Amino acid sequence: MFRPARMKKVKLLLPLEQEDRFLEEVGRLGILQVKTAEKKPLEYGYDGKIVEERNNVLSLVRRCDTVLNRLPKEGLISQLISKSGEAPIPLTRESEIYENAQKILNDAEDRLNKWEKLKELRLSTRKQLSSKISSLLRDNLIVIKRLERTDYLVVLEGWVRNRDVDRLVKALSDAVKDNCLLSLEESGLDKNILSMRLATLALHYPVLETALDTYGVARLTGMEGGGELNIEDVEEVVDTGRVKREVSLLRKVLSTRLEFLKAKENIARSKSSAYLEGWVKEKDAVKLSSLLEKGGYSYKLSVEAPEPGEEAPVALDNPRFIRSFEIITLMFGTPAYRQIDPTPFLAITYTIFFGLMFADVFDGLLLLAFSLLLYRGLGSRSENGRRLSEILIAISLSSMFFGFLSGEFMGGVVKIPVLWFNGFEDPMYFLQLAVVIGIIQITIGFILGFVNELLSRRIKNALGEKLSWLILIYGSIMVLLNFYYSSGEFFLYLGSILAASGLILIIITSPRDLIEITRIISNIVSYTRIVAISISHTGISRAFALLATPLIYSGNIIIGLLTGGAILFITHVFIVFIESFIAFAHSLRLHFVEFFSKFFEPRGNVFKPLYVDPRI
Amino acid sequence: MDVFTLASVLSAIGFSGVGSILGIAMTASVSARLVAEKPERFGMALVFTVLAETPVIYGLLVALFIITSGWSVNDFHASLPLLGSGVSVGLTGLFSGIGIGIAGSAAIGAISEREGLFGKSLIFAVLPESIVIYGLLISIVIIRGVGLLGGVGTPYQVSNEAAYASIISSAVVCVTGGSGYYLGKTGAKAISSLLKDEDSFGKSIVFVVLIESIAIYGLLIAILLLRGVRML
Secondary structure, three states: OOOOOOEEEEEEEHHHHHHHHHHHHHHHHEEEEEOOOOOOOOOOEOHHHHHHHHHHHHHHHHHHHHHHHHHOOOHHHHHHOOOOOOOOOOOOHHHHHOOOOHHHHHHHHHHHHHHHHHHHHOOOHHHHHHHHHHHHHOOOOOEEEEEOOOOOEEEEEEEEEEHHHHHHHHHHHHHOOOOOEEEEOOOOOOOOOEEEEEEEEEEHHHHHHHHHHOOOOOEOOOOOOOOOOHHHHHOOOHHHHHHHHHHHHHHHHHHHHHHHHHHHOOOEEEEOEEEEEEEEEEHHHHHHHHHHOOOOOOOOOEEOOOOOOOOOOOOOOOOOHHOOOHHHHHHHHOOOOOOOHHHHHHHHHHHHHHHOOOOHHHHHHHHHHHHHHHOHHHHHHHHHHHHHHHHHHHHHHHHHHHHHHHOOHHHHHOOOOOOOOOOOOOHHHHHHHHHHHHHHOOOOHHHHHHHHHHHOOOHHHHHHHHHHHHHHHHHHHHHHHHHOOOHHHHHHHHHHHHHHHHHHHHHHHHHHHHHHHHHHHHHHHHHOOOHHHHHHHHHHHHHHHHHHHHOOOOOOOOHHHHHHHHHHHHHHHHHHHHHHHHHHHHHHHHHHHHHHHHOOOOOOOOOOOOOOOOOO | OOOOHHHHHHHHHHHHHHHHHHHHHHHHHHHHHHHHOOOOHHHHHHHHHHHHHHHHHHHHHHHHHHHOOOOOOOHHHHHHHHHHHHHHHHHHHHHHHHHHHHHHHHHHHHHHHOOOHHHHHHHHHHHHHHHHHHHHHHHHHHHHHHHOOOOOOOOOOHHHHHHHHHHHHHHHHHHHOOOHHHHHHHHHHHHHHHHOEEEEEEHHHHHHHHHHHHHHHHHHHHHHHHOOOOOO
């Protein structure tokens, strides 16, 4: 748990004809990262055609991304909480999709071009067409969509409002008497709008046109250069959802193919066999052997530990309830292979810090409700979404816990007993607590740094850059405490000796680090932000409670509860929205700056095994 | 309520309000342009715009506390600290609001090019907020130190030393709080660097918060001053 998973280096020799089958099967397990074969035998070489194919596939993937970026996107809230409406698509005909990639993309781009053109005209849906026609019909008797002339006949197609039919008939009658044919039917756009078709002799048309103009005639135009719009195009809705599904599916197939080709690119070949090197987690080495054994492969396999100083890829290996916090660790960087994984410590301290900053039972409840919606929505669509929502669930429970301990519920509208302390009422105690928490976390940071240096066999750094600071910090604390609380001469002398020893050790091992003294002080004081953010959160809640409470207890219980309750609910949603960002970001900042800077060297590479979707 | 108490209310809401106005003006104008081109980014742009509003909310909070609790304050020794309280949250809110506006505008620019940068950009955009939070902390400590809002002091009976120490501690936090503007500027640069290399996030944040150290030193001195005159 406290270290990344142990890795083993793999060297494998296979007949050429078994190479693709092996890659597919090991890809389904997702256990092997293929790397460049550094120690390949001399007679083995790399295949240039694979690089070419890989580049082609990469350009197709990029084309897919371009198409997907052009599609309409959901709003932020929708993206977060709406569940994926699509059932998983079985990718049973991967080769067919792959061979038709160009055709699928060309078709998608054509449809998108059409959709974008219509979008510019704001008539891409029947609803928009209907609203456009309605607005034109407010000031005009008819709207024309098409006018066809021959030598003898003129045919008009367009729309008219239901209630204007009589006026239209009168206008036609006055102008051309019975010398025209009018047919009306439901337009399918709006129940108040009728489609009309009007035919008359060409010689009567000028009179008819003049008569209609007095009542108002509009033409649907909008294309560049004017002219009539092709309404059939407009009336057909471009199914962007279908485009998205097809191109997403294609992208999935292409991405898998790309990963496959990247692995093949790193495999060296002779005339008859393939040689590959890779990495596998120690616990998965057995699965690899078993796959080769049971798969009927002719192979030669060697599994060995990484050489001293060799940087294996890093796979964080934490229990289920801590694994979600790995995304926070990885946001900063990937720990080096032989170093401590800070995720277990971060999971505990991050949850505590957030809970202290956001201590309120009701606000914690609101945040929990949102987290559960997010888990159902974004969490069902992506691994990172699921992890983020799990983190939010943990920190919202922490907020509720510290809310109970500090007796905070909706800023004091509901009185609950203080089980430990209330930060707003007793900021001095809270400040002292925050500083102690800071010193504890910095101590843990230095201890982890000390261990990391020992694991990397850098004894001088372990003593000079880590242990010396710990001795200096605790020696100084003993001296300061003696000044404030008169803890006795023993602690004064002990503290002085420790502080002096720490200082001497720093001067001997790395004197330029003395300048870090101010940074350490700043780091410790930085933890007072926990108090500041907590007080600001409680202060805002209490201010809104001051506004709402007189309404709630105004006399009329129902109106009081409704108005006061509504104000409280809305203001607390606002508080949760704003203050949770602040607490989230500042807890993050405390870990990245004050904690990680003591030991974390983000120079690791993430373990990325070849993965083939089992549905393909 | 005497003139210092009134001035404290004006400072609290006035300066922080100007900071928020400037911050929101910067982010809202960039948001409007983004939303016109990419309407689906409305929610994200709104988050950055609303962030710039938080300094004035804190200013409002302090102003409300002073008005509701300090209505009967007429003594110079009690109202001078209240002036310090108002100025503390007001001026820090001014610097903070401008800083959030600068970083927020850069963040909106970043998400217009790459939606996936929302989370990391948000971290940088929130950092200038620390400054007004420190100002708010000192404000509330001073208000309670004067004996209001359930504080430990005897209401309206404040010594000369405590009164002057409140003003000085408030001034210290305000002067060092000028780092809020530069937090915004460096945060904006850090956000731009994310577009080139997203993995630089961890290292960039270390550089940005170096500026905040100055405000932290100011906060430390302010706390020690207030502790020394037993207002904390």
